Amino acid sequence: MLTHAAEDYLKSIYKLQEKVGKVSTGILAEYLDVKPASATGMIKKLKAMKLVRYERYRGVTLTAAGKAVALEIIRHHRLLELYLVKALGVPWDGVHEEAEKLEHVISEDVEARMDEFLGYPTADPHGAPIPDKNGVLIQTDSVPMTDLKDGQSCVVAEVSDSDSALLRHIGSFNLYPGTAFRVVEVAPFEGPFTIDIAGQEVVIGREVAKHIFVEQVQDPDNV
Amino acid sequence: MLTHAAEDYLKSIYKLQEKVGKVSTGILAEYLDVKPASATGMIKKLKAMKLVRYERYRGVTLTAAGKAVALEIIRHHRLLELYLVKALGVPWDGVHEEAEKLEHVISEDVEARMDEFLGYPTADPHGAPIPDKNGVLIQTDSVPMTDLKDGQSCVVAEVSDSDSALLRHIGSFNLYPGTAFRVVEVAPFEGPFTIDIAGQEVVIGREVAKHIFVEQVQDPDNV
DNA sequence: AAATAAATTTAGGCATAACTAAATTATATA
DNA sequence: TATATAATTTAGTTATGCCTAAATTTATTT
Structure with a gap:
């Protein structure tokens, strides 16, 4: 082993x-x-x-064998993160550390039961894709929020999961995966982003925006 | 650490x-x-x-410090066993091995959340007492089933948790903690036990009975 | 092409936690 | 009490997985 x-x-x-x-x-x-x-x-x-x-x-x-192991561990990690959030209410900024330890230790049986409980999910609480039992992983094509321009609308696809303080910060703006927002203004000279999220205007620093990945919904330049 | x-x-x-x-x-x-x-x-x-x-x-x-650590680990183990059974439906004969690995790895936060989910339980699926957050453990005074005589009624208090095959066997008779039964007959010369459980008569071998601990409900000799 | 800088590897150590084999201590028997 | 047996401890080895320091290889610059 x-x-x-x-x-x-x-x-x-x-x-x-x-x-x-x-x-x-x-x-x-x-x-x-x-x-x-x-x-x-x-x-x-x-x-x-x-x-x-x-x-x-x-x-x-x-190698193929090594990749299979890697995906199995990643699957454990992401299923665990989602399970801890959904089943036990652990805050999303704490699940990474917890999953980091548990991922090496749960059985295939428990993995399968969590998967069933969660309804065979395809993404973890940070939006990262969960490989299926066969190690098949659905990649989404998202771009960093820093690529966005004034007026663009999008949906949060994924956020980096390793920095707990950053996650709390992002969570305080409700920028969870699946959340839609529109860029009101990108301040010049590499400045912060003002966005409209559910009718509220909030300012997101560029350093934070680098860790948020989005899927574009509408690009006004292409209308 | x-x-x-x-x-x-x-x-x-x-x-x-x-x-x-x-x-x-x-x-x-x-x-x-x-x-x-x-x-x-x-x-x-x-x-x-x-x-x-x-x-x-x-x-x-x-030492006091050592005992505190021991009880903390035992608490983790027993809470996990019960959690795996109740929340994920893991069969009771499989939870010991699983908990054996998880007990060293879960955080106090997850421990507390499982405890809350389970309604602050005092016994694990095998009837073993779960120490509380302060390491206080409620001992029940049970006797091995092998001490029982003809006609005695009792309730299963606890069964040994380490042998998976034995647990499946005990489970097949529905002899879970909390289950009541009456001894119909103890065969002579260290023989097996015939018991009445929910109207059904079943025969329990002495080797199995050694691993079942019961609380007496009624002793006809003392009436 | 030679010299310098950066990255990588080798060599040798340390801590953990197991092992075997030999030495020691304790206990039971004659 | 002396001796045999059983239990325990010490000493030395092994395997992980990390470390530092020195040697080597690759890459870059002049």
Whole structure:
């Protein structure tokens, strides 16, 4: 059986592969908050288990088997996040840390029961897609809120889940996934965004906006 | 912070203290399925942390701090077992293994939310008492079913939770905690028990009966 | 193309928690 | 009381997974 650490490495490699493309030892080490030497060590073990492809100085790639493990852990994590919110009322800014520990520990049986309880959901509380039992993941094409221009309308698709304080802040504006809003004005010189959300005007700083991803509903330039 | 292994040792010392009285290295090792030398090693670490009292060749005792940790873990375990049964419908013969892993990992917040969801329960699905948030545990005085004589009526108080096959067997007779039954006949020469449960007569082997603990309702000898 | 800078790997250590084998202590028996 | 048996402890090993420091490889700059 795989150790929790090995599972975390595989999950991180998967996520970095999505985000950055090529996954180097250094990037992986930084992401996992370990030293590069530690990452090299674990990568070698994962290679011996045929879960990753690896040539020294050349970066890591997941094999099919490694990807399956990664998606399984990600599925656990996201199902758990949603379950904790829906079934136990845990605030959305706290579920990431909790799920981070539980994801390595729940059985397939409990996974299936949570899935059923939740009605076979496809997204977690932060809008991230939940892979199905077979590891199939539905990708949505969202753009960072910082790409929006004056007058554009959209729906929140996803927010980064790792910063608890940021999530509380975003939550205070009700900017949960599925929430619609319209950009009233983007302040010049990389300034903040004034948006209209359910009739209320609120100002969102650019740093915060970077962590909010949206699906566009209407683009007035194309009318 | 304590490691999972350390928590398991403290929990086991607590349980053995209840069951056997004095806890020797050997008994503890056998219970935890490790070699005696491993137990000695961990006991020394726990002593350094002031969680146990220990003199070599003299056995182990929990300090107040150690007992508090043990009860906290036992609370997690039993709340989780009940939660898994009630909220997710996990069969009662499977919850022990699941809880064994989860007990070390859930936060106090989740513990409190499960407790609330369950209505502040005092017993787990096997009838074992759940310590409250302050570590206060209500002991019930039950006797093994093997102590029963012909004609005695009683209610199931508790069954051992660790053997999954045994639990399925007990469950097949509906002998869940809270269930009433009457002893029709105890076969001579250490034989099996014939009982009347909800009008049905069933035969329970002595080995099984040893793992069922009951509270007496009526003793015809004392009428 | 050589020199410098950056990234990566190797080598050697540490802590945890298990193990085996040998030595020690305690207990029971003759 | 001496000895045999059983229990316990010590000593030394192994496997994880992290670390630091030094060596190596790759990439960039002049």
